[in-house]
Amino acid sequence: MRVLVVHGPNLDLLGEREPEIYGTRTLAELNESIAAAAEDLGADVRCEQHNGEGAIVDALHAARKSCDAVVINPGAYAHYSYAIADAIAAIGIPVVEVHLSNVAAREAFRRTSVTAAACRAVISGFGPAGYVLALRALGEIVSRER
Numbered sequence: 001m002r003v004l005v006v007h008g009p010n011l012d013l014l015g016e017r018e019p020e021i022y023g024t025r026t027l028a029e030l031n032e033s034i035a036a037a038a039e040d041l042g043a044d045v046r047c048e049q050h051n052g053e054g055a056i057v058d059a060l061h062a063a064r065k066s067c068d069a070v071v072i073n074p075g076a077y078a079h080y081s082y083a084i085a086d087a088i089a090a091i092g093i094p095v096v097e098v099h100l101s102n103v104a105a106r107e108a109f110r111r112t113s114v115t116a117a118a119c120r121a122v123i124s125g126f127g128p129a130g131y132v133l134a135l136r137a138l139g140e141i142v143s144r145e146r
């Protein structure tokens, strides 16, 4: 299974950004734990971080040819980017949305995700473990649907 993990805007600042909400682990450390989980699963996982909406759309388009599935944390774009929602719907491979924080328990604007509607599933509130859970679930989905 080949998986693209997309970290959206401001996630490059993990570790220093609002650590009481997002924890103290840096993006590099998060990517290390994703790589370890990928090795356990025998999956080929590539991680990218993009602050721009267009770059995320481009990454999703590229994944439709090169990957079996996508894990995406769209960051704040989750709450309003119809362009990313459309890209997720367009690529025809399973996409799981992950949020580090429990967005349902935060400000009202975070309780809506327009991208989630285009995804297979959403995992929110488990911190970095959410990415590992998403990879495991995708392993099952991809082998079942192959």
Ligand code: DQA
Pocket: 009, 010, 011, 073, 074, 075, 076, 077, 078, 098, 099, 100, 101, 102, 103, 110
């Ligand atoms: C986030 C939640 C979003 O509301 C926020 O804008 C982020 C991070 C999360 O991982 O909890 O940037 O996606």
